[in-house]
Amino acid sequence: MTAGEVRIVIADDHELVRVGYAGLLGTQADFTVVGTARDGAEAVRVCRERRCDVVLMDVRMPVMDGIEATGRLRGPDAPRVLVLTTFDLDEHVYDALAAGASGFLLKDVTAERLFDAVRVVAAGEALLAPAVTRRLIAEFARQRPRSRAQGAQDAQGVLSALTPRETDVLRLLAEGLSNPEVAARLRVGEETVKTHVSRVLSKLGLRDRTQAVVMAYESGLVVPGSP
Structure with a gap:
């Protein structure tokens, strides 16, 4: 090669x-x-x-x-x-x-x-662009409703390794925000966001942002249709 x-x-x-x-x-x-x-x-x-x-x-x-x-x-x-x-x-x-x-x-x-x-x-x-990923995953999350109790249980188990700030970053990624948009929302630098994203992927054993968005919906951290 x-x-x-x-x-x-x-x-x-x-x-x-x-x-x-x-x-x-x-x-x-x-x-x-x-x-x-x-x-x-x-x-x-x-x-x-x-x-x-x-x-x-x-x-x-x-x-x-x-x-x-x-x-x-x-x-x-x-x-x-x-x-x-x-x-x-x-x-x-x-x-x-x-x-x-x-x-x-x-x-x-x-x-x-x-x-x-x-x-x-x-x-x-x-x-996928984050907004496209979100649209796709949210559509099928709606078609496969999960009980809130089950979602909460999964979120606690799967996402417990994340710090509160890393959880915030994951939630914003799932909402379709880019790194600069996440940085603006959290009032931190873009490099800081990149570091948080990298740590989220590492801790959850994920390869990229797409998988992080899937995880956010699968775990119940983000609920389709929620503000």
């Missing part, structure tokens, strides 16, 4: 999709498509054998779907997963984000958007 090279695996059960994405990505000097997969099980195997950085992961695949495959690829050295979907509010996207995906792409994405997304995720950032 050369400096700056992004190693990519494409997982989709349609050959034309795999070939199309491979052709597009191959036009970029810093991208190398190191493998393709027809189903989730093959995707997991290929990712582990080829040591890739980013996976373009379809959700609906035979043998093993993309959600289960995403969950199996968790770990400190695991590749970042970009979910491929037809609709931007597909309920399976929420499941994939909860399983560990870093974001999602629509299958009709433009070439430039595809390139940008791969680079953003490979650099360790979440693909």
